Amino acid sequence: MVSRKFLFLQNVRVMKKCTLRKEVSLQDAQFSEKNMLVELDLPKRQQEFFTYLNDSRHIIATAVARHINASRPPSCEVSPRNKWKPGSFNVCIPVDVADHPIQRVMIRFPLPHKVGELHFPGNVDEKLVTEAATYAWLDEHCPEVPKPQLLGYALSNGRCVSCQAYPIDTSY
Numbered sequence: 379m380v381s382r383k384f385l386f387l388q389n390v391r392v393m394k395k396c397t398l399r400k401e402v403s404l405q406d407a408q409f410s411e412k413n414m415l416v417e418l419d420l421p422k423r424q425q426e427f428f429t430y431l432n433d434s435r436h437i438i439a440t441a442v443a444r445h446i447n448a449s450r451p452p453s454c455e456v457s458p459r460n461k462w463k464p465g466s467f468n469v470c471i472p473v474d475v476a477d478h479p480i481q482r483v484m485i486r487f488p489l490p491h492k493v494g495e496l497h498f499p500g501n502v503d504e505k506l507v508t509e510a511a512t513y514a515w516l517d518e519h520c521p522e523v524p525k526p527q528l529l530g531y532a533l534s535n536g537r538c539v540s541c542q543a544y545p546i547d548t549s550y
Contacts, residue, residue: 396421423491424464431471431487432459438485442473445530445540446480453477467492467505483529503533510539 394401395418402414410417431438439454457472463484464470470484493501513528530540 420491424489427489427491428459428462428464428469431469438471439473441532441538442475442483442485444538446475446478446483464489480529484526503535506531506533 394403396402402410402417435456438456442454442456453476455474455476457474462469462471468486468488470486473483473485475481475483488502488505490496490502493505495501510528510531513525516523516525530538532538
């Protein structure tokens, strides 16, 4: 009798659910130290955020144009979604710039669902400010360390900060 149950269980399909990184079974979830309810919700939240960013392509192009002081917003073209570079805590979106010394920039957005913005509003802004401060500290104290050039950043309250080489043009 025991062997029949064992054989039956071997033939049962194990249902798996997707997280951002892999598929997990119930058994995997039981032995994981992570909160699997949160992990299983992340793909949906990421999809929603990416859709929001994709729908905001014109706003992204305008923001990039302002930060590099481009002649007009249409000179910036946000890359299609399949060219975006998602990471663990950020998504980088390439933006091509026409008729400007800077031909391509990467605009980086923190993933709100990964930095706890839902439960702790302000985490995204805090992440941006501390990362910008780190760039400034590295520029001052370790200029030989290779790093991307920070052209500017914006906070959720609308405050924009730009570097001196390309002051923000607020005319549009």
